[in-house]
Amino acid sequence: MSAPVRPPRPAAPPLARRPVPVIFERGAPGRVGYSLPQSDVPDVPLDAIIPAAQRRLRPAALPEVSELDVVRHYTALSHRNYSIDEGFYPLGSCTMKYNPKINEDVARQPGIARLHPYQPEELAQGALQLLWELEHDLAEISGMDRVTFQPAAGAHGEMTALLMIRRYFEDRGERRTTVVVPDSAHGTNPASAAIAGFQVIEVKSDRRGNIDLEALRAVLTPEVAALMLTNPNTLGLFEEQIREVARAVHNVGAQLYLDGANFNAILGITRPGDQGFDVMHFNLHKTFTTPHGGGGPGAGAVGVRAHLVPYLPVPTIERDGQRFVLDYDRPKSIGKVRAFYGNFGNLVRAYTYIRSMGAAGLREAAEMAVLNANYMLRRLRDHYDLPYDRVCKHEFVLSGRRQRDRHHVTTKDMAKRLLDYGFHSPTIYFPLIVEEAIMIEPTETESLQTLDAFIDAMTAIAQEAETNPEIVRSAPHETPVTRLDDVTAARKPILRWRP
Amino acid sequence: MKYIPATPAEREHMLRVTGVRAVDDLFADIPREVRLRGPLDLPPAMSDPELLAHARRLAGRNTDCDQLACFLGAGAYDHFIPSTVPHLALKPEFLTAYTPYQAEIMQGELQAIFEYQSLMCELTAMDVANASMYDGASATGEAASMAADLTKRPRILVSTAVHPEYRQVLRTFTSHLRLTVEDLPAPAGITDPAAAERAMADDVAALIIQSPNFFGCLEHGEALARVAHDRGALLVVAIAEPISLGLVRAPGEYGADIVTGEGQALGNALNFGGPYLGMIATRDAFVRRLPGRLVGRTVDTEGRPGYVLTLQTREQHIRRARATSNICTNESLNALVAAVYLSTLGRAGVQHVAELNARKAHYARGRIAALRGYQLAFAAPTFNEFVVRCPLPPEEINRRLLEHRILGGLPLGRFYPELADCWLVCVTETRTRDEIDRLVGYLETLG
Amino acid sequence: MYPKELRYSTEHEWVRLEGGRARVGITKFAADRLSDVVYVELPKVGSEVAFMQPFGVVESVKAVSDLYAPLSGKVVEINQALVEKPEVINTDPYGAAWMIIVEPRDLKELAQLLDAGAYMALVGERPS
The missing domain is CATH 3.40.640.10 (Type I PLP-dependent aspartate aminotransferase-like (Major domain))
Incomplete structure (x- = not known):
């Protein structure tokens, strides 16, 4: 029996381990942290502006803090956070690659960040040109004919696309009621299908981790509006029979939808449009480096082939000679899915990234994302179960079954133990078809040294599961808090501060 | 490429460990028929200085709310953002x-x-x-x-x-x-x-x-x-x-x-x-x-x-x-x-900024409504926006105001054809009395 | 673990006849599989439930399960105390954690339910 491996002491300062009072508990009555001018217009009693009956009964009980109180508070909170800028973030299906700093500088320029959405088009020609160029870039990268930027996130894009598909069939006088998703799909796929008014049929995966072609053919009827497929799928595997899948879907007149969450694996190598997809969403906050902001904002652009173009949400961006215009006059459009034009700030970042990379750079990103993943897979496969033994794309899925069955150490335990080693954990318990799933996506922006350090940690934890399982089961030990009681949190929810 | 750290030697090492000869072998599962044969047709990659200059040129084709006095709201508001x-x-x-x-x-x-x-x-x-x-x-x-x-x-x-x-x-x-x-x-x-x-x-x-x-x-x-x-x-x-x-x-x-x-x-x-x-x-x-x-x-x-x-x-x-x-x-x-x-403004600041908006908008509303040819479309109390009926098409007014670096309100005809002569004006705390008076002055000269 | 006097559904509900009425809950197997129950949603008194159709929902932190009615009929009582303390489902599934009382419409439906032995076979447990 070998000695348990001790993780290195974390670099985080001890301050990060002290609880931070909520902002409402800071400050003192009467303290202020703002600076605004006094009114410069003639004084009028408030009653003459807004009658008392329409004014607030009680002022909002907001914090009363100084500017330094605010600075200390949020700085303290920032020390209790894990980010890409701090370390490796191998969250499968999330593509947590480096977010270039130049993207931020470009997006925060006054001539970009201070544009009003309703200002006249002639005063926003640079912004519209950027969107027009980005649309053409993404169409080229994906093999789609047009792209809309309206959706704020991937799931929003899914809904947008499904509503377009619905409208397309209505236009053709066809009533199609169901959407097919594989059992490895992201939860957003069935949820989006449901809110777009479709019934959901699930199809199983085959032994190689592809969608089961026979099972798919069995459910493909004229009732089916679309198959939503992720490719490479959530197992990190390319759908080898994609052409047969596309043919089967199109044979019953249905649409083939790509969930583009895993686009990073195929940039410049193969295009969804060439694979037979009719429509797709991009996660610009994954593949195209816009920062995830702790949960959002994202940007979920949707690309379509020509037959779906009439149904795009309004407005589209058109070029009229040297001038760029917003086109709202699209009678077959599904309408609007949000106000204004999309998450413009993120679109600027994605544009900047594509201009930095160029065609060769994007292809190299995909190649290195895939090489990194296969390297890690090779080095970890002896320590964990590997449910699908194939060349992977940008990510791969291991299983903690062995550790659970032999040592009563779960995937959750090992994920928590990774935090002690200074890493964010991979995506766990997803896809649902793999027991004790551990889904690892390194991305192309991580160095060999980082990959090796993570591999060493994973190897050490597999060993700890054998030799010192208790330290894994009770992990994490080195974090600002230990495991949190999420059962009580759900039974007796405390969702806001009260004095 | 600075976002991709692997050196040629490291790539060789990783390929060797992985047990493949070339990166292309890792894509063998993608049917040849759907693989790209050449590079994507994208504009050439730019270095950072080139990219910043390019972005500045694009931004220069926009006129933003730092360059204009903004009286436009309608769901997006020009407020002061504390540092x-x-x-x-x-x-x-x-x-x-x-x-x-x-x-x-x-x-x-x-x-x-x-x-x-x-x-x-x-x-x-x-x-x-x-x-x-x-x-x-x-x-x-x-x-x-x-x-x-x-x-x-x-x-x-x-x-x-x-x-x-x-x-x-x-x-x-x-x-x-x-x-x-x-x-x-x-x-x-x-x-x-x-x-x-x-x-x-x-x-x-x-x-x-x-x-x-x-x-x-x-x-x-x-x-x-x-x-x-x-x-x-x-x-x-x-x-x-x-x-x-x-x-x-x-x-x-x-x-x-x-x-x-x-x-x-x-x-x-x-x-x-x-x-x-x-x-x-x-x-x-x-x-x-x-x-x-x-x-x-x-x-x-x-x-x-x-x-x-x-x-x-x-x-x-x-x-x-x-x-x-x-x-x-x-x-x-x-x-x-x-x-x-909200933490920075706090209890007092949120009331202060709201009052500033209401007071300035009220002042502007009164001054514009007093102009010949202009009248308030609605009598109800308002916060920082109000609708005025105009003697000229609001789109025309906006064009003329832009010559004076004023971003006018929203012409409502776009959304409400029956309100084609109506103009939705917004006045936040970022507008000064001087800017409001200038706006009123120009409206007066437009007749 | 699986009282002899109860009848069981394949969806892991139990039913106990009490005079002309039927008391309904979920089995220990179902409670264990959910782990810590955090929430239960029950129908309104007076509503109708149908044989093997959903009548409510039980949730843990990471899972949601529909509750299926083992008998058709009218709901005459619900366990309000359980709504407030759903954790009882994990500690006393056949007692304090009963969910609803139904006035059955058709007792012949009972014949389609399992006895304790058959239910244990279903969930892969040996009689003790």
Whole structure:
């Protein structure tokens, strides 16, 4: 029996381990942290502006803090956070690659960040040109004919696309009621299908981790509006029979939808449009480096082939000679899915990234994302179960079954133990078809040294599961808090501060 | 390529360990027929200095609100953003984090969102708020499905004084779900409670209003709440200008059941329309039907306070096709911006900024209405926007004002053909008396 | 673990006849599989439930399960205390954690339910 491996002491300062009072508990009555001018217009009693009956009964009980109180508070909170800028973030299906700093500088320029959405088009020609160029870039990268930027996130894009598909069939006088998703799909796929008014049929995966072609053919009827497929799928595997899948879907007149969450694996190598997809969403906050902001904002652009173009949400961006215009006059459009034009700030970042990379750079990103993943897979496969033994794309899925069955150490335990080693954990318990799933996506922006350090940690934890399982089961030990009681949190929810 | 660190030697090493000869072998599972034969047809890559110069050229083709005196609102507001906001909310520790799935190392984000939820509750006077939605329009669409589900009723009444784009989105979100959306006219610039009562019926799920509404006018919230509640319907209040809540009656104070809104005004840059901040808040009783993420407070194994994502069974990753919504990625960073903004302004500052908006807009409204040929379209009290009927087409007025570096209000004909001579003017705290007087002066010379 | 006097559904509900009424809950197997129950949603008194159709929902932190009615009929009582303390489902599934009382419409439906032995076979447990 070998000695348990001790993780290195974390670099985080001890301050990060002290609880931070909520902002409402800071400050003192009467303290202020703002600076605004006094009114410069003639004084009028408030009653003459807004009658008392329409004014607030009680002022909002907001914090009363100084500017330094605010600075200390949020700085303290920032020390209790894990980010890409701090370390490796191998969250499968999330593509947590480096977010270039130049993207931020470009997006925060006054001539970009201070544009009003309703200002006249002639005063926003640079912004519209950027969107027009980005649309053409993404169409080229994906093999789609047009792209809309309206959706704020991937799931929003899914809904947008499904509503377009619905409208397309209505236009053709066809009533199609169901959407097919594989059992490895992201939860957003069935949820989006449901809110777009479709019934959901699930199809199983085959032994190689592809969608089961026979099972798919069995459910493909004229009732089916679309198959939503992720490719490479959530197992990190390319759908080898994609052409047969596309043919089967199109044979019953249905649409083939790509969930583009895993686009990073195929940039410049193969295009969804060439694979037979009719429509797709991009996660610009994954593949195209816009920062995830702790949960959002994202940007979920949707690309379509020509037959779906009439149904795009309004407005589209058109070029009229040297001038760029917003086109709202699209009678077959599904309408609007949000106000204004999309998450413009993120679109600027994605544009900047594509201009930095160029065609060769994007292809190299995909190649290195895939090489990194296969390297890690090779080095970890002896320590964990590997449910699908194939060349992977940008990510791969291991299983903690062995550790659970032999040592009563779960995937959750090992994920928590990774935090002690200074890493964010991979995506766990997803896809649902793999027991004790551990889904690892390194991305192309991580160095060999980082990959090796993570591999060493994973190897050490597999060993700890054998030799010192208790330290894994009770992990994490080195974090600002230990495991949190999420059962009580759900039974007796405390969702806001009260004095 | 500076974003890809692997050196040629490292690549060789990795290929050797992986047991393949070349990177191409790793793509052998992709059918040859669907592989690209040549490089993508994209503009050439640029170095950083070239890219910054290129971006500056593009930005130079825009004229932004630093170069113009902005009297344009209509759902996106030019407010002062304190320096704390970019310096704190955009710290890389927040900016480059993912959704806080590993709570033990994400206490900062989780606590910040918990505080944001609390601040939203205080501002709207509601019980519970979620961690954010995409924007005000889509949040209002989600509120309609939420109300239909809670009441099991199929009709939605929406005031035409709700932002026209919100109403378009509402229809996109509901048209295929056997929900009918019916417009309630607002001929006097506000939703008439008597007309609402006539339209109300036992199969109506929700009455949706906005206050201050799209015309800037304050609605009779209490009366409209009574109309809805008398027939068992919910009152949904959309707030497009949350700065108003420093001064005007909060929806929770007049009986709103669901409050949605656009939080852009709370410290978020104009950004040509996004990313913005969808707000949604409701009563405790409806929390399990709320869409999106929620952060709750709990304790760790040693009894220390901590925060977790909670009530997740509502969400798509667990309930899948039966989730309350399909939302996953939200607008957390914009919520953090709002939290820093509201904390910085604090109790007094939020009242101060709201009063400044109301006073300046009131002054501008009085001065413009006194001009020959101009008159107020609606008599109801307004917050920081108001509608004036103009002697010239508002589009023409805007063109002339631009010559004086003034960004005029929104011509309403675009959304309301019957109001083609109407102009929606916005005056926030960032406008000075001098700018208002200049605007009035130019209008006078236009005749 | 699986009282002899109860009848069981394949969806893991139990039913106990008490005079002309039927008391309904979920089995220990179902409670264990859910782990810590955090929430239960029950129908309104007076509503109708139908044989093997959903009548409510039970949730843990990471899972949601529909509750299926083992008998058709009218709900005459619900366990309000359980709604407030759903954790009882994990500690006393056949006692304090009963969910609803139904006035059965058709007792012949009972014949389609399992006895304790058959249920244990279903969930892969040996009689003790």
